[in-house]
Amino acid sequence: ITKIVRDFTEARFEPPVVVQSPFQYFRMLFTDEMIQHVAHHTNLYSAQELGDPIKTNPEEIEDFLSMLLFMGVFKFPSLEDYWHHESRFSVIADIMPRKRFQLLRRYIHFNDNQQCNENPDRFYKIRPLFDMLRNQCLLIPSTYKHSVDEVMIGYKGTRAGSLRQYIGNKPDKWGFKVFCRASSSGIIHDLLMYQGASTFFNVTLSEEEQMLPLGAKVVTTLCKTIQHFKLVQTLQTSLGVQCIGTVRPNRTGGAPLMTDKELIKRGRGSYDYRSAEGVIAVKWFDNKCVNLLSNASGIMPLSAVKRWCKESKEKITHMGGIDLSDMLVHLYKTPAKSRRWYIPLFGYILDLSIANSWLVYKRDCGLLNEKAMPLKRFRLAVKHYTPRPSLPKPQPDVRYDSLGHWPLHCDKRGRCNYCPKGVSRWKCQKCNVFLCLNANQECFAAYHQK
Incomplete structure (x- = not known):
């Protein structure tokens, strides 16, 4: 009788064949469907607001999520500090330009507002x-x-x-x-x-x-x-x-x-x-x-x-x-301060996905008698990314000296370092950064002007 009671009160789990990677455990909770859903509704919302979608995709949303995961561990006073030349944190700044990150954060969305007018659900946005x-x-x-x-x-x-x-x-x-x-x-x-x-x-x-x-x-x-x-x-x-x-x-x-x-x-x-x-x-x-x-x-x-x-x-x-x-979620919280009330709920979804997936990973490690990595290392290991090649940022004294900043035509295009949507084949010969070069040279002039 004692053995039967123990079998009921103590759950038995089948050991896995092998312990998977942190990324695989995380994607068991935060699935491909969820990422595609976020990408679709972010494009839809930005098109409704701007008249033109910001043209994001699931791969870019993955990069965006990985940046939020890193920011939950490496906390800076403000988001701009990760890209500022005096405090630049390459682990985050190399993934995506600051203006693109801010654009995604501004228009990230999870439902179609135009289809929710008569919905009794007050949490319809999330x-x-x-x-x-x-x-x-x-x-x-x-x-x-x-x-x-x-x-x-x-x-x-x-x-x-x-x-x-x-x-x-x-x-x-x-x-x-x-x-x-x-x-x-x-x-x-x-x-x-x-x-x-x-x-x-x-x-x-x-x-x-x-x-x-x-x-x-x-x-x-x-x-x-x-x-x-x-x-x-x-x-x-x-x-x-x-x-x-x-x-x-x-x-x-x-x-x-x-x-x-x-x-x-x-x-x-x-x-x-x-x-x-x-x-x-x-x-x-x-x-x-x-x-x-x-x-x-x-x-x-x-x-x-x-x-x-x-x-x-x-x-x-x-x-x-x-x-x-609750304790695990609060250890490394995703920065979710926003005027939009549903953004903190999105941050909780991301943090809960990490906490749950880490606990499942830890349980599997115990079943196979393997040493589990701590939660912080697990969170950092969830997303393995390949940093996009980026040009070194010029120092302010070089950028604003008004000497020798000539446009140089290149065979390959690059994202404009001034406007969020611009793509150009022209870059500054001295600063070595891509800039839009239209008839009025607005981006080129504005980038070099204090």
């Missing part, structure tokens, strides 16, 4: 990309232990209206609320974006489920997509599903527990409990009072809990799956 990521997360094999919790995606702007939420005890107090289901390994398997009354607009709920409060609806919805849900249904019918979790003080079923003040007087580690009909309610004081409900565990046996101590600098407390994922 929904297609979010759903594609969710579908890939659902395919990841999971452990049998799951947790459901809310994640805050930081956003301090006001353009999102009531989509922006406030939770005072989160690292990002202002932002978008996303409910997630994660396995004990920290891998996020399902997501649900909170948007008020229309949160469940695309979810089929029974009459009984529609009467449930928000928290119960969220847990029910996210647990329906568990891969072993048929097994869970069988257990629920015959034995009942066992669960334990924290609840708000007003959700303990009216159990007459001690007040917070009484427990605080007794000191850290004190607790009080009441039980009825196979359910136990417990209030426990640690840094603050925590309320729990369970139909799986009682208060016995009592044991000491390992936790972080600032004085002795000793570890550790057990971290739940959602907390672990």
Whole structure:
């Protein structure tokens, strides 16, 4: 019996034939379809705004994503600093010119605005990309232990209206609320974006489920997509599903527990409990009072809990799956500060793809007894790129000296170093950079003028 219980509570994974590259793990989450989708809608949006598309393609979007991944590790005060001659960072600057990067960042898009006028989905601008990521997360094999919790995606702007939420005890107090289901390994398997009354607009709920409060609806919805849900249904019918979790003080079923003040007087580690009909309610004081409900565990046996101590600098407390994922996402965050409210959500999609793919990679390494690279190295190794050949930038004293800057015709064309769309066969003989040379010599003159 013990062996059967252990086989159920501890998931077994088949070891892979070989550990793949970080790029291959990442593309299991951020797929070719997603990249083509971004390229298509970026061209469509830029054509709607400018009258002419910026003519990007999936390969250029890949380069753009790789730059964002690098920027999440190597943080500069501003984006322009990566290209400035005094602080130029070649790992990023060699991939793409600054003006082209800024143009892509300005017009990157994920849905057709003209087709979403009557859409009840308030997240329509990012929904297609979010759903594609969710579908890939659902395919990841999971452990049998799951947790459901809310994640805050930081956003301090006001353009999102009531989509922006406030939770005072989160690292990002202002932002978008996303409910997630994660396995004990920290891998996020399902997501649900909170948007008020229309949160469940695309979810089929029974009459009984529609009467449930928000928290119960969220847990029910996210647990329906568990891969072993048929097994869970069988257990629920015959034995009942066992669960334990924290609840708000007003959700303990009216159990007459001690007040917070009484427990605080007794000191850290004190607790009080009441039980009825196979359910136990417990209030426990640690840094603050925590309320729990369970139909799986009682208060016995009592044991000491390992936790972080600032004085002795000793570890550790057990971290739940959602907390672990949230910690990994915040270690190296994609720069996503923007007036457009959906850009931080795009940054979270990119960072979650990295965190999930690294956890799958780490699990595969453990199955094959190989040493896994840390998350930072994994993120940097995701995209192997070939830097485009670029001409060295002239120093300001050379560029602005007004001496000997003659146009030189070349056999090969190059991108203009002044205007974002220009391509020219002319370059400055002294500065050695390509510049558009039209009748008025606008780019050539403007580039050399302070």
